[in-house]
Amino acid sequence: xxxxxxxxxxxxxxxxxxxxxxxxxxxxxxxxxxxxxxxxxxxxxxxxxxxxxxxxxxxxxxxxxxxxxxxxxxxxxxxxxxxxxxxxxxxxxxxxxxxxxxxxxxxxxxxxxxxxxxxxxxxxxxxxxxxxxxxxxxxxxxxxxxxxxxxxxxxxxxxxxxxxxxxxxxxxxxxxxxxxxxxxxxxxxxxxxxxxxxxxxxxxxxxxxxxxxxxxxxxxxxxxxxxxxxxxxxxxxxxxxxxxxxxxxxxxxxxxxxxxxxxxxxxxxxxxxxxxxxxxxxxxxxxxxxxxxxxxxxxxxxxxxxxxxxxxxxxxxxxxxxxxxxxxxxxxxxxxxxxxx
Amino acid sequence: xxxxxxxxxxxxxxxxxxxxxxxxxxxxxxxxxxxxxxxxxxxxxxxxxxxxxxxxxxxxxxxxxxxxxxxxxxxxxxxxxxxxxxxxxxxxxxxxxxxxxxxxxxxxxxxxxxxxxxxxxxxxxxxxxxxxxxxxxxxxxxxxxxxxxxxxxxxxxxxxxxxxxxxxxxxxxxxxxxxxxxxxxxxxxxxxxxxxxxxxxxxxxxxxxxxxxxxxxxxxxxxxxxxxxxxxxxxxxxxxxxxxxxxxxxxxxxxxxxxxxxxxxxxxxxxxxxxxxxxxxxxxxxxx
Amino acid sequence: xxxxxxxxxxxxxxxxxxxxxxxxxxxxxxxxxxxxxxxxxxxxxxxxxxxxxxxxxxxxxxxxxxxxxxxxxxxxxxxxxxxxxxxxxxxxxxxxxxxxxxxxxxxxxxxxxxxxxxxxxxxxxxxxxxxxxxxxxxxxxxxxxxxxxxxxxxxxxxxxxxxxxxxxxxxxxxxxxxxxxxxxxxxxxxxxxxxxxxxxxxxxxxxxxxxxxxxxxxxxxxxxxxxxxxxxxxxxxxxx
Numbered sequence: 001x002x003x004x005x006x007x008x009x010x011x012x013x014x015x016x017x018x019x020x021x022x023x024x025x026x027x028x029x030x031x032x033x034x035x036x037x038x039x040x041x042x043x044x045x046x047x048x049x050x051x052x053x054x055x056x057x058x059x060x061x062x063x064x065x066x067x068x069x070x071x072x073x074x075x076x077x078x079x080x081x082x083x084x085x086x087x088x089x090x091x092x093x094x095x096x097x098x099x100x101x102x103x104x105x106x107x108x109x110x111x112x113x114x115x116x117x118x119x120x121x122x123x124x125x126x127x128x129x130x131x132x133x134x135x136x137x138x139x140x141x142x143x144x145x146x147x148x149x150x151x152x153x154x155x156x157x158x159x160x161x162x163x164x165x166x167x168x169x170x171x172x173x174x175x176x177x178x179x180x181x182x183x184x185x186x187x188x189x190x191x192x193x194x195x196x197x198x199x200x201x202x203x204x205x206x207x208x209x210x211x212x213x214x215x216x217x218x219x220x221x222x223x224x225x226x227x228x229x230x231x232x233x234x235x236x237x238x239x240x241x242x243x244x245x246x247x248x249x250x251x252x253x254x255x256x257x258x259x260x261x262x263x264x265x266x267x268x269x270x271x272x273x274x275x276x277x278x279x280x281x282x283x284x285x286x287x288x289x290x291x292x293x294x295x296x297x298x299x300x301x302x303x304x305x306x307x308x309x310x311x312x313x314x315x316x317x318x319x320x321x322x323x324x325x326x327x328x329x330x331x332x333x334x335x336x337x338x339x340x341x
Numbered sequence: 342x343x344x345x346x347x348x349x350x351x352x353x354x355x356x357x358x359x360x361x362x363x364x365x366x367x368x369x370x371x372x373x374x375x376x377x378x379x380x381x382x383x384x385x386x387x388x389x390x391x392x393x394x395x396x397x398x399x400x401x402x403x404x405x406x407x408x409x410x411x412x413x414x415x416x417x418x419x420x421x422x423x424x425x426x427x428x429x430x431x432x433x434x435x436x437x438x439x440x441x442x443x444x445x446x447x448x449x450x451x452x453x454x455x456x457x458x459x460x461x462x463x464x465x466x467x468x469x470x471x472x473x474x475x476x477x478x479x480x481x482x483x484x485x486x487x488x489x490x491x492x493x494x495x496x497x498x499x500x501x502x503x504x505x506x507x508x509x510x511x512x513x514x515x516x517x518x519x520x521x522x523x524x525x526x527x528x529x530x531x532x533x534x535x536x537x538x539x540x541x542x543x544x545x546x547x548x549x550x551x552x553x554x555x556x557x558x559x560x561x562x563x564x565x566x567x568x569x570x571x572x573x574x575x576x577x578x579x580x581x582x583x584x585x586x587x588x589x590x591x592x593x594x595x596x597x598x599x600x601x602x603x604x605x606x607x608x609x610x611x612x613x614x615x616x617x618x619x620x621x622x623x624x625x626x627x628x629x
Numbered sequence: 630x631x632x633x634x635x636x637x638x639x640x641x642x643x644x645x646x647x648x649x650x651x652x653x654x655x656x657x658x659x660x661x662x663x664x665x666x667x668x669x670x671x672x673x674x675x676x677x678x679x680x681x682x683x684x685x686x687x688x689x690x691x692x693x694x695x696x697x698x699x700x701x702x703x704x705x706x707x708x709x710x711x712x713x714x715x716x717x718x719x720x721x722x723x724x725x726x727x728x729x730x731x732x733x734x735x736x737x738x739x740x741x742x743x744x745x746x747x748x749x750x751x752x753x754x755x756x757x758x759x760x761x762x763x764x765x766x767x768x769x770x771x772x773x774x775x776x777x778x779x780x781x782x783x784x785x786x787x788x789x790x791x792x793x794x795x796x797x798x799x800x801x802x803x804x805x806x807x808x809x810x811x812x813x814x815x816x817x818x819x820x821x822x823x824x825x826x827x828x829x830x831x832x833x834x835x836x837x838x839x840x841x842x843x844x845x846x847x848x849x850x851x852x853x854x855x856x857x858x859x860x861x862x863x864x865x866x867x868x869x
Binding site: 195198199201202205206208209210211212213214215216217 | 681702703704707708712713715719720721722723724728731732733735736737740779783
């Protein structure tokens with residue numbers, strides 16, 4: 001029933017994900033598999049901003065706040081409980097609750113655009129400062145020492161639910177992350193095709209008209225924002241698991257800029273766009289990180305500028321527009337021929 | 342008693358710092374409605390300009406008060422012509438482009454100067470107040486911040502330049518019809534805003550030292566101050582800085598600097614909830 | 630008149646020293662069509678905004694089915710069953726015509742019923758051809774009709790229209806008049822308009838406003854012959 005709404009593009013993307021999930025462990029080596037795992041985790045993070053900004057029209061410049069909250073929540077819970085299931089669950093709940101509170105203040109206060117961007121940016125920077133200053137034994141939650149700028153090392157990684165001794169190996173973790181990516185991707189599309197999702201998009205198009213139709217605009221924004229926070233939090237736990245490590249950098253300006261770059265480069269207004277943008281930029285970052293030629297910020301800055309000035313709509317929409325123009329151009333001679341005949 | 346004096350000075354200092362880092366942004370955002378996310382980097386560049394000049398033998402005062410504003414002012418004009426002007430009216434694209442600019446500057450400075458903190462000592466030394474010693478330099482900064490606000494008021498209110506600028510912002514077509522070139526006014530305004538920001542960066546360099554990433558600490562506070570201040574450039578910046586500076590410093594004194602920062606943000610969110618158009622959007626409407 | 634569907638009692642709003650709407654008493658019966666006219670500055674748009682919740686009155690009441698809605702939030706007013714078409718069209722430029730109607734219908738109906746209503750309205754407003762078109766790319770006249778259809782699809786009891794014929798060609802104006810007459814068979818309407826030709830096509834009872842107050846309320850024929858009305862339109866001072 002919902003499948004009716006899923007366009008061919010979505011099915012193709014889902015199929016590619018399944019293919020990668022199944023095929024990759026057979027083809028690439030363990031190191032590359034770990035790379036793919038973190039790429040996929042970041043894709044989930046990209047999706048969270050992709051839906052909140054691209055579809056909800058909410059300019060959240062601090063998406064890393066929820067990502068970081070999720071990562072730290074996982075870390076603290078896993079260290080205290082010793083088992084990962086609750087930790088993963090909380091890594092969704094805690095950022096969601098925080099997003100709901102923040103969202104309540106912002107949307108019910110009728111703040112918009114600029115203000116949202118600045119406030120969300122400030123939130124993540126404050127978290128950055130807060131976590132950075134938590135070095136020392138005094139700063140602990142239960143058994144977990146926060147360690148300030150040093151970060152929390154040797155985190156318990158994912159285990160099979162119920163059996164703390166049985167940890168997931170890299171291949172199983174990869175399967176899990178790819179499965180989650182697929183679920184989030186398809187799930188978001190299903191949500192966007194639902195009544196709720198369509199109202200969210202309508203809110204982005206024209207808030208006044210939405211209100212005139214009797215919809216509560218603030219509530220819709222709050223809900224989609226909260227969902228985005230939860231998904232970002234999930235990505236946070238996946239990230240923490242990947243490196244068995246978490247540090248205040250999850251809240252940094254760099255991290256939050258990266259998420260935005262993924263969405264811009266890939267294309268605002270689609271879900272596959274942020275995924276592509278994320279993979280491309282992550283790959284670039286990894287390659288660039290290994291070379292000493294130029295500073296990463298410098299290069300990202302140039303890419304940012306280039307995209308905004310030259311390709312403002314991002315890769316996916318621009319390719320789609322290009323395709324449309326090409327097919328229109330092909331149709332023109334045919335139409336002219338028909339008219340001449 | 343001396344503790345009260347020191348605390349009072351700390352608060353004044355907090356307010357002055359907010360004024361310094363925000364006034365350039367207030368001009369750019371308040372008059373041109375341009376969101377310059379590279380604002381923090383303009384501050385950073387001002388700081389580096391002062392330090393490099395000083396390290397090359399330039400007198401520290403000239404470095405801070407002359408070199409910094411000129412260097413950053415020029416950078417601002419160039420940025421305006423190449424980037425901002427192209428995207429005028431496209432708010433989100435401007436946001437993103439200036440974000441890219443900010444990353445670019447961070448990367449550039451890191452490449453040239455490396456990642457470590459560069460510093461120059463604060464001039465003027467300190468004087469004793471009871472058991473405490475306060476920095477004369479910080480006292481001077483309070484004076485400079487006040488002077489800048491007054492000078493701005495004077496220029497905008499009484500000079501032809503100020504009138505021209507205000508008129509162009511309100512109605513560029515009308516201004517053009519009167520023979521004023523709006524692109525020139527925009528470039529000049531953005532340049533002045535950048536120069537003031539560079540000046541602030543230079544002045545703050547002795548206090549905080551400069552890292553390529555020091556801008557991040559400032560940009561959020563500057564924006565919060567400007568937005569909460571509202572539409573009037575001066576009255577807005579002054580009143581918002583007053584409110585937040587006090588909250589920030591008091592909380593810092595009572596707890597920790599991080600709580601102080603969080604308090605500033607919380608105060609801003611509450612203020613915007615109550616006065617969505619900022620302080621001067623409701624009160625002091627029509628003032629400068 | 631049996632219980633009016635809408636009633637304003639001594640409705641006023643003051644902006645600083647100016648009273649833009651002065652003590653307006655309006656009564657609208659079920660399925661009545663009322664045109665609201667008057668020269669520029671008469672207070673028509675302000676009165677409209679008071680009814681739609683975009684402005685809060687300084688004094689007076691607005692009763693919808695006997696309940697005071699003055700000062701309510703716009704979306705609360707919409708939820709009560711009042712459909713609103715604003716002067717500047719408020720539409721979802723990136724969405725299709727069908728999507729507009731569907732969203733309006735879906736709020737109070739299940740999916741299947743909403744689909745049915747969408748098709749009904751597409752037919753009724755004559756937008757079947759354009760159903761898949763993206764509204765941002767449609768002509769102005771079509772956009773006005775899309776907004777009209779969107780309002781209808783929510784099945785409101787009372788419909789408030791602010792200049793529904795603005796910017797339309799002569800043929801489009803005639804079609805709009807026909808539409809409104811047809812809608813009036815099942816809904817009450819208040820239409821604020823400037824275009825006298827259009828008003829003549831649809832009017833029954835007309836309320837003429839001048840300087841914030843109601844000057845006269847009568848049928849279109851008698852309004853046209855009314856000297857005071859002619860004076861205010863031609864610039865001479867008429868009335869008190």
